[in-house]
Amino acid sequence: DTGVSQDPRHKITKRxxxxxxxxxxxxxxxxxxxxxxxxxxxxxxxxxxxNEAQLEKSRLLSDRFSxxxxxxxxxxxxxxxxxxxxxxxYLCASSSPGGGSSSAGxxxxxxxxxxxxxxx
Amino acid sequence: xxxVGLHLPTLSVQEGDNSIINCAYSNSASDYFIWxxxxxxxxxxxxxxxRSNMDKRQGQRVTVLLNKTVKHLSLQIAATQxxxxxxxxxxFNSGGSNYKLTFGKGTLLTVNP
Numbered sequence: 001d002t003g004v005s006q007d008p009r010h011k012i013t014k015r016x017x018x019x020x021x022x023x024x025x026x027x028x029x030x031x032x033x034x035x036x037x038x039x040x041x042x043x044x045x046x047x048x049x050x051n052e053a054q055l056e057k058s059r060l061l062s063d064r065f066s067x068x069x070x071x072x073x074x075x076x077x078x079x080x081x082x083x084x085x086x087x088x089x090y091l092c093a094s095s096s097p098g099g100g101s102s103s104a105g106x107x108x109x110x111x112x113x114x115x116x117x118x119x120x
Numbered sequence: 121x122x123x124v125g126l127h128l129p130t131l132s133v134q135e136g137d138n139s140i141i142n143c144a145y146s147n148s149a150s151d152y153f154i155w156x157x158x159x160x161x162x163x164x165x166x167x168x169x170x171r172s173n174m175d176k177r178q179g180q181r182v183t184v185l186l187n188k189t190v191k192h193l194s195l196q197i198a199a200t201q202x203x204x205x206x207x208x209x210x211x212f213n214s215g216g217s218n219y220k221l222t223f224g225k226g227t228l229l230t231v232n233p
Binding site: 002004031033035040041042043044045048056091093095107108109110111112113114 | 128152154156161162163164165166169209211213219220221222223224225226
Protein backbone atom coordinates (compact mmCIF):
# COMPACT_ATOMS: atom_id res chain seq x y z
CA ASP A 1 0.00 0.00 0.00
CA THR A 2 1.61 3.25 -1.17
CA GLY A 3 -0.76 5.52 0.71
CA VAL A 4 -2.54 6.68 -2.44
CA SER A 5 -6.16 5.55 -2.50
CA GLN A 6 -8.66 5.48 -5.33
CA ASP A 7 -12.40 4.99 -5.31
CA PRO A 8 -14.15 3.05 -6.65
CA ARG A 9 -11.86 0.15 -7.47
CA HIS A 10 -14.21 -1.10 -10.14
CA LYS A 11 -16.93 0.63 -12.15
CA ILE A 12 -19.23 -0.86 -14.75
CA THR A 13 -21.35 1.61 -16.67
CA LYS A 14 -23.43 1.74 -19.78
CA ARG A 15 -22.34 3.69 -22.80
CA UNK A 16 -23.46 7.30 -22.61
CA UNK A 17 -23.44 7.51 -18.80
CA UNK A 18 -21.20 9.82 -16.82
CA UNK A 19 -18.72 8.46 -14.28
CA UNK A 20 -16.54 10.12 -11.66
CA UNK A 21 -13.48 8.70 -9.95
CA UNK A 22 -11.75 9.95 -6.86
CA UNK A 23 -8.10 9.93 -5.86
CA UNK A 24 -6.68 10.71 -2.43
CA UNK A 25 -2.93 11.28 -2.65
CA UNK A 26 -0.36 11.01 0.11
CA UNK A 27 -1.17 13.96 2.31
CA UNK A 28 2.07 15.93 1.99
CA UNK A 29 2.35 15.44 -1.76
CA UNK A 30 1.62 18.55 -3.80
CA UNK A 31 1.70 16.92 -7.25
CA UNK A 32 -1.01 14.61 -8.49
CA UNK A 33 -1.17 12.75 -11.80
CA UNK A 34 -3.81 10.80 -13.71
CA UNK A 35 -2.93 8.01 -16.13
CA UNK A 36 -4.92 5.60 -18.24
CA UNK A 37 -3.79 2.05 -18.83
CA UNK A 38 -5.25 -0.40 -21.31
CA UNK A 39 -4.53 -4.11 -21.38
CA UNK A 40 -1.00 -4.90 -22.43
CA UNK A 41 0.13 -1.29 -22.45
CA UNK A 42 1.99 0.95 -20.08
CA UNK A 43 0.19 3.79 -18.31
CA UNK A 44 -0.42 6.84 -20.51
CA UNK A 45 -0.27 10.30 -18.99
CA UNK A 46 -3.57 12.18 -18.91
CA UNK A 47 -3.09 15.22 -16.69
CA UNK A 48 -1.10 16.64 -13.81
CA UNK A 49 -1.79 19.03 -10.93
CA UNK A 50 0.53 21.00 -8.74
CA ASN A 51 -1.53 21.90 -5.71
CA GLU A 52 -4.89 22.95 -7.16
CA ALA A 53 -3.52 24.11 -10.51
CA GLN A 54 -3.87 21.81 -13.51
CA LEU A 55 -0.54 22.37 -15.26
CA GLU A 56 -0.64 19.96 -18.16
CA LYS A 57 -3.22 17.95 -20.09
CA SER A 58 -2.54 15.26 -22.65
CA ARG A 59 -4.27 15.40 -26.00
CA LEU A 60 -5.66 12.02 -24.91
CA LEU A 61 -7.90 14.00 -22.57
CA SER A 62 -10.82 14.78 -24.84
CA ASP A 63 -13.53 17.32 -24.06
CA ARG A 64 -15.51 14.54 -22.38
CA PHE A 65 -12.84 14.25 -19.68
CA SER A 66 -12.40 16.74 -16.88
CA UNK A 67 -10.24 16.62 -13.79
CA UNK A 68 -10.28 18.81 -10.72
CA UNK A 69 -8.31 19.23 -7.53
CA UNK A 70 -10.26 22.00 -5.82
CA UNK A 71 -8.40 22.25 -2.53
CA UNK A 72 -5.07 20.85 -3.59
CA UNK A 73 -5.75 17.57 -1.81
CA UNK A 74 -8.01 14.93 -3.37
CA UNK A 75 -8.77 14.93 -7.08
CA UNK A 76 -11.67 13.78 -9.23
CA UNK A 77 -11.68 12.61 -12.83
CA UNK A 78 -15.00 12.74 -14.62
CA UNK A 79 -15.83 11.14 -17.94
CA UNK A 80 -19.02 12.33 -19.62
CA UNK A 81 -20.97 10.35 -22.19
CA UNK A 82 -18.75 7.31 -21.78
CA UNK A 83 -17.78 5.26 -24.81
CA UNK A 84 -16.61 1.66 -24.99
CA UNK A 85 -13.14 2.92 -25.87
CA UNK A 86 -12.97 4.52 -22.43
CA UNK A 87 -12.75 1.08 -20.83
CA UNK A 88 -9.40 0.99 -19.08
CA UNK A 89 -7.66 1.18 -15.73
CA TYR A 90 -7.44 4.75 -14.48
CA LEU A 91 -4.43 5.29 -12.25
CA CYS A 92 -3.65 8.14 -9.94
CA ALA A 93 -0.19 8.95 -8.62
CA SER A 94 1.27 11.60 -6.37
CA SER A 95 4.73 12.98 -5.71
CA SER A 96 6.34 15.33 -3.25
CA PRO A 97 8.21 18.55 -4.00
CA GLY A 98 11.41 17.03 -2.69
CA GLY A 99 12.96 14.41 -0.46
CA GLY A 100 11.83 10.81 -0.53
CA SER A 101 13.82 7.67 -1.04
CA SER A 102 14.78 8.23 -4.66
CA SER A 103 17.95 9.85 -5.84
CA ALA A 104 16.02 12.76 -7.32
CA GLY A 105 13.30 13.04 -4.68
CA UNK A 106 10.62 14.91 -6.51
CA UNK A 107 10.16 12.73 -9.57
CA UNK A 108 9.23 9.54 -7.75
CA UNK A 109 5.54 8.95 -8.23
CA UNK A 110 3.53 6.76 -5.88
CA UNK A 111 0.62 5.04 -7.57
CA UNK A 112 -2.76 4.08 -6.24
CA UNK A 113 -4.41 0.73 -6.99
CA UNK A 114 -6.40 2.15 -9.89
CA UNK A 115 -10.05 2.23 -10.89
CA UNK A 116 -11.04 -0.36 -13.46
CA UNK A 117 -13.72 1.08 -15.77
CA UNK A 118 -15.80 -1.15 -18.00
CA UNK A 119 -18.19 0.51 -20.43
CA UNK A 120 -20.82 -1.85 -21.83
CA UNK B 121 -10.86 -18.75 -29.04
CA UNK B 122 -9.34 -15.33 -29.37
CA UNK B 123 -6.00 -14.93 -27.69
CA VAL B 124 -5.84 -12.32 -24.98
CA GLY B 125 -2.06 -12.14 -25.31
CA LEU B 126 -0.56 -9.00 -23.97
CA HIS B 127 1.93 -8.70 -26.82
CA LEU B 128 4.53 -7.76 -24.23
CA PRO B 129 8.14 -8.78 -24.42
CA THR B 130 8.47 -11.68 -22.03
CA LEU B 131 11.28 -13.10 -19.97
CA SER B 132 11.08 -16.43 -18.23
CA VAL B 133 13.72 -17.40 -15.68
CA GLN B 134 14.31 -20.04 -13.05
CA GLU B 135 14.14 -19.12 -9.40
CA GLY B 136 17.56 -18.11 -8.18
CA ASP B 137 18.83 -17.00 -11.59
CA ASN B 138 19.65 -13.39 -12.40
CA SER B 139 17.27 -11.46 -14.66
CA ILE B 140 18.07 -8.64 -17.04
CA ILE B 141 15.30 -6.49 -18.47
CA ASN B 142 16.14 -3.98 -21.17
CA CYS B 143 14.59 -0.72 -22.27
CA ALA B 144 15.30 1.81 -25.00
CA TYR B 145 14.25 5.44 -24.89
CA SER B 146 14.20 8.02 -27.62
CA ASN B 147 14.31 11.45 -25.99
CA SER B 148 17.89 12.60 -25.55
CA ALA B 149 16.63 15.34 -23.21
CA SER B 150 15.42 12.78 -20.65
CA ASP B 151 17.50 13.05 -17.52
CA TYR B 152 15.63 10.95 -15.00
CA PHE B 153 14.62 7.31 -15.26
CA ILE B 154 12.60 5.02 -13.01
CA TRP B 155 11.88 1.32 -13.10
CA UNK B 156 8.42 0.31 -11.90
CA UNK B 157 7.03 -3.14 -11.15
CA UNK B 158 3.35 -3.85 -11.71
CA UNK B 159 1.64 -6.95 -10.41
CA UNK B 160 -1.68 -8.04 -11.81
CA UNK B 161 -4.54 -5.82 -10.65
CA UNK B 162 -2.27 -3.37 -8.84
CA UNK B 163 -0.77 0.02 -9.54
CA UNK B 164 2.91 0.36 -10.51
CA UNK B 165 5.37 0.12 -7.64
CA UNK B 166 8.67 2.06 -7.56
CA UNK B 167 11.77 -0.13 -7.72
CA UNK B 168 14.78 2.06 -8.43
CA UNK B 169 15.68 5.26 -10.23
CA UNK B 170 18.72 6.87 -11.80
CA ARG B 171 19.70 10.32 -12.99
CA SER B 172 21.46 10.95 -16.25
CA ASN B 173 24.67 11.98 -14.47
CA MET B 174 25.07 8.38 -13.32
CA ASP B 175 25.56 5.18 -15.28
CA LYS B 176 24.88 2.68 -12.53
CA ARG B 177 22.88 2.54 -9.33
CA GLN B 178 22.33 -0.36 -6.99
CA GLY B 179 19.52 -1.20 -4.64
CA GLN B 180 18.51 -4.28 -2.77
CA ARG B 181 18.94 -7.14 -5.30
CA VAL B 182 18.44 -4.68 -8.16
CA THR B 183 20.86 -2.70 -10.30
CA VAL B 184 19.99 -0.16 -12.96
CA LEU B 185 22.42 0.60 -15.76
CA LEU B 186 22.13 3.63 -18.01
CA ASN B 187 23.89 4.05 -21.35
CA LYS B 188 23.09 7.52 -22.59
CA THR B 189 25.11 7.11 -25.75
CA VAL B 190 22.73 4.51 -27.13
CA LYS B 191 19.75 5.59 -25.02
CA HIS B 192 19.49 2.25 -23.28
CA LEU B 193 18.46 1.32 -19.77
CA SER B 194 18.56 -2.06 -18.07
CA LEU B 195 17.32 -3.53 -14.82
CA GLN B 196 19.20 -6.42 -13.29
CA ILE B 197 17.52 -8.51 -10.62
CA ALA B 198 19.78 -10.82 -8.64
CA ALA B 199 18.62 -14.19 -7.35
CA THR B 200 15.17 -13.80 -8.88
CA GLN B 201 12.30 -15.00 -6.70
CA UNK B 202 8.74 -16.04 -7.57
CA UNK B 203 7.53 -12.80 -5.98
CA UNK B 204 9.42 -10.89 -8.66
CA UNK B 205 6.98 -12.15 -11.30
CA UNK B 206 5.30 -9.05 -12.70
CA UNK B 207 5.37 -6.58 -15.58
CA UNK B 208 8.33 -4.22 -15.41
CA UNK B 209 8.20 -0.74 -16.93
CA UNK B 210 10.98 1.70 -17.54
CA UNK B 211 9.89 5.32 -17.37
CA PHE B 212 11.61 8.57 -18.22
CA ASN B 213 10.93 12.25 -17.97
CA SER B 214 11.01 14.82 -20.73
CA GLY B 215 13.94 16.69 -19.29
CA GLY B 216 14.20 19.89 -17.31
CA SER B 217 11.56 20.55 -14.71
CA ASN B 218 8.82 18.57 -16.41
CA TYR B 219 7.68 15.94 -13.93
CA LYS B 220 5.57 13.98 -16.35
CA LEU B 221 6.76 10.40 -16.87
CA THR B 222 6.52 8.41 -20.09
CA PHE B 223 6.14 4.67 -19.68
CA GLY B 224 7.74 2.12 -21.96
CA LYS B 225 5.84 -0.90 -23.22
CA GLY B 226 6.74 -3.19 -20.33
CA THR B 227 8.31 -6.61 -19.99
CA LEU B 228 6.52 -9.55 -18.43
CA LEU B 229 8.87 -11.44 -16.10
CA THR B 230 7.86 -14.96 -15.11
CA VAL B 231 9.88 -16.76 -12.46
CA ASN B 232 9.59 -20.51 -12.47
CA PRO B 233 10.04 -22.27 -9.11
